Amino acid sequence: MKKHETSLIIPEFVDVKGGTFNLGDPYTHIGTKDNKQSNIVITLSDFFISRMEITFEQYDVFCDATGRDKPDDEGWGRGERPVIYVNWHDAVAFCEWMSQQIGKMVRLPTEAEWEYAAKDANRNKGYKYAGSNSIDPVGWYYGNSDEKSHPVAQKQPNELKLYDMSGNVWEWCNDWYAKIYNYKSPQIDPQGPARGSFRVRRGGSWASPHDGSYCRVVDRGRDLPGNWSSSTGFRCVLSP
DSSP: OOTTTTTEOOOOOEEEOEEEEEOOOOOOOOOSGGOOOEEEEEEOOOOEEEESOOBBHHHHHHHHHTOOOOOOOOOOOOOTOOOOOOOOOHHHHHHHHHHHHHHOOOOOHHHHHHHHHHHHGGGGGOSSBTTTTSSSSOOOTTTTTTTOOOOOSSOOTTTTTTSSSSSSSSEEEEEEESSHHHHSSSSEEEOOOOSSSOEEEEOOOOOOOOOOOOOOOOTEEETTTTTOTTTOOOOOOOOO
């Protein structure tokens, strides 16, 4: 993370080279069969994604600068822990503010960008989780988290050197949620449905079940954009 002027801490962004990959998993479902993902061919342009989840340290600077109330930390500590109790609108506001500070477009990742980066789809080894077929080396989940979040970048990263894309906290994506992907294959830089009730969350969290489900790179989550929780945060994308 880089210091800018006085207290602003700019996320460290990783260069992700675009390419073509299969979004989702035809055998994956969450909760109900109609939530099954389709295996769709997607082509993405280059983008940059933050190496780590946005932390309390970064978000608190945003709150101080804009007069927003700081979110609760559950008594777990702030600093390098991923920010929690932020809804989708809060995450978008942070991205818009960061865009103004650095003069470049910062935004939430699309669902396709998130999965592509989690899989490191240019060199995709087919890992179940972001960087491993076992959850413990790469992610905090119910079985090892002591029922709380942990400072970012304490587990092994994936091949792109991105941390905590499996576990620790759920991450908001820009897309509206659809039970079944409605993209027509192939698609170039898809943005998701034009409307909806829920926004996509990805990656699972410290509260995800003992079997590591919800932390897999193909697992999907959702929540109302106005909701927040102790298990949801976000990371950012920088457009080229």
